[in-house]
Amino acid sequence: MRRATSIGGLQAGTILAGLLLAAAAPAQVALSRGGDPRLEPPRAAAAGDTQHSEEVSDVTATEEPLHLGIVLYPGFEPLDVFGPLEMFMNVGSERLRIHLIAEHAGLVPTSTGGYASSIAPKVEASVSLADAPPLDIIMVPGGFGTLQQLHNETLLAWLRERAPRARLVTSVCSGSAILAKAGILDGKKATSNKQLFSYLAAQGPAVDWQKSARWVEDGAIITSSGVSAGIDMALAVIAKLFGAETAEQIAAGTEYQWHRDSAEDPFTQYLDRGLEGLTGTARTDG
């Protein structure tokens, strides 16, 4: 497997964050999943699905990793992607394989803080939407680029096709507005970025939007609050699929103080503050 590399006399797979896995016997961190979700009937988009976490996982070990697709688009928020990605990678490539997916494979500029794409950091999408493998988990990040993606029929159609075949469909921050626009959240409880909440919520009038929540789980759909909340959601997903102990080890190894209560949202106080900024005091130095 991929953990045999030896560098400086130390075993690769046990160094730094990877050491988290070394502390646990394989039996303790056995992949908790049942069967191949890609062969199961559609679930994510089934209305009225109120299935609980516990029902998704079992303790069947398997040789096959789960496949997680993280959607990139120009102007994605960097931490929306890389917070969860840090946690998900630490599950280990033999148990969870991550694919960075975009409409076209190649470099995708992140953006925030007014960074133009010409000078913004860029991340490689290794595969296009069209060529993406079957996915057990889909994650849609938010960011400034969300606004354009709300009108990207290629992405919306891809989500409508792929979501029902995934075990879990997740979003971070304004990513939930994209899921809402695709109709995937209709009739579901969901949340989003706090400071632009009403604007984003308007993208899905049939969604049961939750104003105060760090993240919201409704059946196979898990949406998180703004930016950093994605990290807490990712750890909750890891606990759900791979066990709480794995999630706790990853949080400890990455020295992250995991907020485990999805209902505790210290940022509700900023609800729609960004919308005020958009109307009254928008900067004109552009």
Next chain:
Amino acid sequence: MRRATSIGGLQAGTILAGLLLAAAAPAQVALSRGGDPRLEPPRAAAAGDTQHSEEVSDVTATEEPLHLGIVLYPGFEPLDVFGPLEMFMNVGSERLRIHLIAEHAGLVPTSTGGYASSIAPKVEASVSLADAPPLDIIMVPGGFGTLQQLHNETLLAWLRERAPRARLVTSVCSGSAILAKAGILDGKKATSNKQLFSYLAAQGPAVDWQKSARWVEDGAIITSSGVSAGIDMALAVIAKLFGAETAEQIAAGTEYQWHRDSAEDPFTQYLDRGLEGLTGTARTDG
């Protein structure tokens, strides 16, 4: 400037995390710095430099952004880079310009969790070490790849040359071992990843290693604890250079619960736990 773009009828610079800046009048978030640090005498490597935060900044506005260079290398830890990067980007490109720098420009694979470079997410280094512009701030992340960089004389020589000319030299996680190996931390207080502390600290016998700290500031050197601690350090750097209000707005906009006390380290309990894992229970399924 770069904030004029209008998408969907909303001003780009005020959307999502960018809205943070919109809420504050330019005078409130005026760039706090004095002169051009690249023209000032060497400071970062000056032994016995115990300068305090307050002395670095003043409230002089300027048209010139500060330049931050984040060093990438194969096997960097994703959140070590993208946690701080999220916060630093939100300062705004007109005040802080970020450069992702590697020995060679091009794609650099991250790694953790045993991901081989062939399947690991990749990030673009836009410029090589040799071609990097003058830098006001340098940041060295940690990660599994640290072990190789401890023997990369090209990087170590670059750091020795560039650090004295930078206003601030920072590191996340095991990145401090690289700074230590380059001799930049000699005689300085510094910290590092908790779970591999003793191994990393051994890279700099002349360093005054601090076992318990979220981050440590000693003059122009700021080192942080493992992975997530880099986010807290980045916000402290932002407060130092651009004012506490800017840092608070960025933390609120990214819905991040900033740990402001550099001395509060809940992960000291895991000190050297990773080293135990390396000896007794290292996995052999590689």
